[in-house]
Amino acid sequence: MMDISGVFSRSVRVLAVALLFAAPAVAQEIQIEPGGTVVFPQIAFPPSSYYSEAGTNSTIEHIETERSLKGLPTEEFNSALFGPRLERTRASFPVSIEAAEIGGVPVLVYEPEGGVAPKSRDRLIINLHGGGFVGCFVECGGLESIPLASMTGLRVVSVDYRVYPQVTFPAATDDVEAVYRALLEEYPASQMAIYGCSAGGWLTAQALARFHAVGLPQPAAAAILCSGDGLGWGGDSRITGTILGDGELPRTPGGGQPGGYMTTARPEDPTANPVNHPETLATFPPTLIGVGTRDFAMSSAIQLHRMLVLQGVDTRLHVWDGGRHAFYYDIRVPESLEVFSVISRFLTDHLNDDPQAP
Structure with missing residues (x-):
């Protein structure tokens, strides 16, 4: 693993949010406004003691790089930000x-x-890449699919679904369904798993809801990372995660390009935001949910886990303290390997649970 401890001249003890807030010289009271809004004085947040130094440096690098690229077209932005990773x-x-x-x-x-071992050739994992429904990273899905293919020894199919503004909801789900239907002709549903992060995590939930709606069998397992409902624009982490993990002021609920893709979605449609439809969630396969505490999507991930538990779905929640949104895309960070290990073990364990599996 590469060392990034010397990348920055600033102290590694300064988290991204310290770029925005300085510790107050005089203690100030926290204000409570009518309606429950809590107003903080200026305050500095040190890095989490449970997060690696490499992870902290990676967060700072991400924020500084992202700031330097603002205003570039999506393709150029993604190439510069994610290409080195x-x-x-x-x-x-x-x-x-x-x-x-x-x-x-x-x-x-x-x-x-060296290829997939003969005993595993009837097993497959589907990846749905992130990108806010407005684009894909360099080599769509590579950041998520390469480690998983290597660690599981399985074939991973990453879907290059259509994105906004060329299309709106439910075009991406249509693409995933088309791929899944075709794969079902070669693989049993019990030997396929599906996963994604950010927009890909939300799309994973939407796809599972669609499979149920059209009568397709659910895959053996799913993993929803750095997402839950609506890409995380709700709950406490909309504030805390945006500040601590991205060094930005919080956005308004429903704001941003993902809303552009979802403008054609109806609130009552269970395939648009399944977390609001318990009867649909009850059909989900065993589901792994993973997120960092400094991810703006943490609240939505916790809410999805909560709702799945209430419906009796076999679900697990893994939370990495100090992790920003999609922190595991940087494989120099030790926690990244933990994430891929957890995903790999969860998905393959459920694929191997099938008594008909060789």
Whole structure:
């Protein structure tokens, strides 16, 4: 793993939020406004003592890089921000990659170096990449699919679904359904799993809801990372995560480009935001939810976990203290390997649970 401890001249004890707030010289009272809004005085937040120094440095690097790229077109922004991370991921996890088309939808197929073992060739993992429904990172899905293909020894299919502004909801779900239907002709549902982070996590939930709505069998397991409902624009972490994890002032609920994609969605549609529809959630397969405490999506992830538990779904919540949104995309951070290990173990354990599996 690469060392990034010397990347910055500033102290690693300064978290991203310290770029915005300085510790007050005189103690001030916290104000409570009518309606319950809590107003803080100026305050500094040190890094979490449970988070690695490399993770803290990665957060600072992300914020400073993102700020330097503001105003660039989405494709250029993603290339500059995520390109170096993809190169480090490729160097750490040797895999093969092939562009293909499944169900009329472009995909990238990742396999571990040396190919998939014969005993695992009837098992497959579907990845839905992040990107806020407005684009995809360099090599859509590579940051998420490369480590998982290497660590599980399984084939991973990353779906290059359509995004805003070319399309709006439910085009991305349509693409995932088309891929899933085609894969069902080759793989039993009990030997497939699906996962994604951020917009890909929300889309994973939407896809599971769609599979139920159209009568398709659910996959064996799902993992929803750095997401829950509506990409996280609700709950306490909309404030705390945006400040602590991204060094930005909080956005208004429903704001941002993801709302652009979702403008054609109806609130009563269970395939749009499944967390609001208990009868749909009850059909979900075993589901892993993972998030960091400094992720703006933490509240939504916790809410999704809560609702799944209430419906009796086998679900697990993993929270990494100090982690920002999609922190595990940087494989230099020790916690990143933990995340991929947790995902790999959860998904493969459920694939291997099938008594018909070889």
